[in-house]
Amino acid sequence: MKLHAIEHPAAKHHTRRKTPKIAPIIALAALLLTIIPAYYPLLKKYDPKNLSSESSPSYLIIQNPIRQTPPHSIDHHLPRENGLPVPADVERVLPRARSRNVGRKRRSRRRKDVKIRPPPPPPPSHRHRDFMMVPKMSNECDIFSGEWVPNPEAPYYTNLSCWAIQEHQNCMKFGRPDKEFLKWRWKPNGCELPLFDPLQFLELMRGKSIAFVGDSVARNHMQSLICLLSRVEDPIDVSSVPDQQFKRYEYRNYNFTIAIFWSPYLVRTTKTDPDDTTQTRPFNLFLDEFDENWTTQIEDFDYVIISAGHWFFRPTMFYVDRHLVGCQYCPQSNVTHLPMYFSYRRAFRTAFRAINSLKNYKGMTFLRTFAPSHFEGGVWNKGGDCVRTRPFMSNESSLDGYNLELYIIQMKELRIAERVGRKRGLKFRLLDVTQAMLLRPDGHPSTYGHWPQAKVSLYKDCVHWCLPGPIDTWNDFLLQMLKKQASL
Ligand SMILES: *[C@@H]1O[C@H](CO)[C@@H](O)[C@H](O)[C@H]1NC(C)=O
Numbered sequence: 001m002k003l004h005a006i007e008h009p010a011a012k013h014h015t016r017r018k019t020p021k022i023a024p025i026i027a028l029a030a031l032l033l034t035i036i037p038a039y040y041p042l043l044k045k046y047d048p049k050n051l052s053s054e055s056s057p058s059y060l061i062i063q064n065p066i067r068q069t070p071p072h073s074i075d076h077h078l079p080r081e082n083g084l085p086v087p088a089d090v091e092r093v094l095p096r097a098r099s100r101n102v103g104r105k106r107r108s109r110r111r112k113d114v115k116i117r118p119p120p121p122p123p124p125s126h127r128h129r130d131f132m133m134v135p136k137m138s139n140e141c142d143i144f145s146g147e148w149v150p151n152p153e154a155p156y157y158t159n160l161s162c163w164a165i166q167e168h169q170n171c172m173k174f175g176r177p178d179k180e181f182l183k184w185r186w187k188p189n190g191c192e193l194p195l196f197d198p199l200q201f202l203e204l205m206r207g208k209s210i211a212f213v214g215d216s217v218a219r220n221h222m223q224s225l226i227c228l229l230s231r232v233e234d235p236i237d238v239s240s241v242p243d244q245q246f247k248r249y250e251y252r253n254y255n256f257t258i259a260i261f262w263s264p265y266l267v268r269t270t271k272t273d274p275d276d277t278t279q280t281r282p283f284n285l286f287l288d289e290f291d292e293n294w295t296t297q298i299e300d301f302d303y304v305i306i307s308a309g310h311w312f313f314r315p316t317m318f319y320v321d322r323h324l325v326g327c328q329y330c331p332q333s334n335v336t337h338l339p340m341y342f343s344y345r346r347a348f349r350t351a352f353r354a355i356n357s358l359k360n361y362k363g364m365t366f367l368r369t370f371a372p373s374h375f376e377g378g379v380w381n382k383g384g385d386c387v388r389t390r391p392f393m394s395n396e397s398s399l400d401g402y403n404l405e406l407y408i409i410q411m412k413e414l415r416i417a418e419r420v421g422r423k424r425g426l427k428f429r430l431l432d433v434t435q436a437m438l439l440r441p442d443g444h445p446s447t448y449g450h451w452p453q454a455k456v457s458l459y460k461d462c463v464h465w466c467l468p469g470p471i472d473t474w475n476d477f478l479l480q481m482l483k484k485q486a487s488l
């Protein structure tokens with residue numbers, strides 16, 4: 001939520017004072033809905049060099065077994081689950097001049113000590129979409145601007161009909177009581193977005209291949225696609241390694257392949273502490289070096305879907321040209337402290353440079369834009385939760401704070417990549433899920449990614465998306481774009 005936006009890097013940093021714990025009891029969830037809006041803690045100076053546990057971002061590890069084997073798998077290895085990152089949304093106050101929240105609830109929660117009135121809210125258009133890079137013909141509908149409208153028919157699969165739902169996103173299994181969040185579809189302003197047609201998708205993808213590159217949200221997206229296709233066919237697991245992070249599936253009847261490559265930072269990454277199994281110690285990011293785990297593997301793919309986001313909130317050391325140039329949330333006082341925007345921009349630039357430098361790659365590259373998280377009432381490890389049960393309307397929320405910054409960085413880097421790629425005939429496309437997902441605070445697992453009594457964690461997941469759920473719309477977008485491409 002906008003409540004936790006990161007300030008502009010140039011602005012002063014603040015964080016909230018320690019917030020009271022919200023008991024992680026399911027029965028309280030409904031109650032929280034009414035408590036949270038009234039709750040607004042005091043503020044404290046944020047010192048990036050003082051990493052007390054309160055200000056130090058960390059992330060959530062959930063070690064649950066997952067049911068991740070297709071019915072006819074030829075891979076008999078037990079899947080190994082990796083950590084589930086949650087952004088260390090170090091809570092910051094919105095820079096006053098940039099506050100553009102317009103929701104009624106949010107207005108009532110605005111800090112009492114704000115003396116400068118924020119500027120009037122923007123018109124109910126989507127300002128961030130001014131950065132839309134792909135020049136459009138005036139008669140062309142922007143499928144990424146719109147509203148969620150009721151769809152009583154949804155969902156189109158369940159946790160029984162689809163094997164690919166990872167435990168953490170199997171919200172119905174873990175007792176999520178409300179079902180209304182399933183019953184929406186995305187309605188672009190000025191046109192219709194057809195619902196996903198699995199037969200049409202598979203016909204279009206006959207003899208083709210799609211690679212997902214990114215983190216666990218990319219996997220969430222891929223699993224949504226597998227579930228949507230499961231009405232027609234289940235794929236065979238043809239992964240060459242047992243590693244859960246590098247999966248390859250084949251749809252035999254269509255000679256269609258999908259694969260996922262784990263690369264949460266998109267660039268070469270090492271651990272500062274090789275023995276750190278919790279993945280809570282800082283990572284070294286080599287911001288100008290390719291992550292060969294995916295860059296050496298994608299040349300034969302027809303489509304590559306690149307995404308990254310939530311891991312960049314974590315403690316990281318920044319290397320350029322093999323030299324340490326800065327860090328985020330690192331304990332060293334003799335290293336320049338830089339914002340995540342520094343690493344985010346360079347990571348995308350390097351990832352796109354890798355794609356543009358692949359001699360045999362002839363595919364189309366999609367940038368799947370940042371999908372905002374929705375912690376309210378605190379940060380992820382301080383009682384923050386996402387308990388809403390309905391989408392926002394577009395006039396109730398607007399992109400701002402760090403969500404906007406990350407989005408703009410993605411737009412700019414894609415524009416650069418597109419210019420370079422054009423010279424050698426490589427195509428880049430914008431798969432812009434940001435606005436649609438900004439409006440879905442109700443789509444996250446919250447506590448329903450595991451049994452309430454499970455001792456795995458008391459944290460709420462407001463980063464990933466329930467399956468079925470609003471993330472299924474990403475494949476509506478994808479199919480629409482593939483269809484358009486095929487008709488050109
Ligand atoms: C760091 O923060 C903690 C808690 O906010 C405070 O008690 C401590 O004095 C701070 N240390 C420094 C070196 O500023």
Ligand SMILES: *[C@@H]1O[C@H](CO)[C@@H](O)[C@H](O)[C@H]1NC(C)=O
Nearest residue numbers: 158159160170172173174175
């Ligand atoms: C599927 O969800 C239902 C609730 O809708 C739950 O009772 C059941 O255990 C779940 N099954 C699986 C296999 O996840």
Ligand SMILES: *[C@@H]1O[C@H](CO)[C@@H](O)[C@H](O)[C@H]1NC(C)=O
Nearest residue numbers: 206207208209254255256257
């Ligand atoms: C499957 O598709 C690939 C291209 O992705 C092609 O090279 C291969 O010949 C196809 N196989 C069959 C059996 O059609």
Ligand SMILES: *[C@@H]1O[C@H](CO)[C@@H](O)[C@H](O)[C@H]1NC(C)=O
Nearest residue numbers: 243245267268269291292293
């Ligand atoms: C590549 O994948 C392996 C196996 O998961 C991992 O150990 C390694 O850190 C990855 N490399 C990079 C650059 O992330």
Ligand SMILES: *[C@@H]1O[C@H](CO)[C@@H](O)[C@H](O)[C@H]1NC(C)=O
Nearest residue numbers: 324325326332333334335336
């Ligand atoms: C920072 O200081 C430590 C020792 O205090 C030293 O080992 C390290 O090289 C220094 N780093 C930089 C970037 O100057």
Ligand SMILES: *[C@@H]1O[C@H](CO)[C@@H](O)[C@H](O)[C@H]1NC(C)=O
Nearest residue numbers: 102103104393394395396397
């Ligand atoms: C948003 O628009 C709807 C109608 O389109 C209206 O009913 C509602 O009051 C508006 N909400 C806000 C916060 O402006």
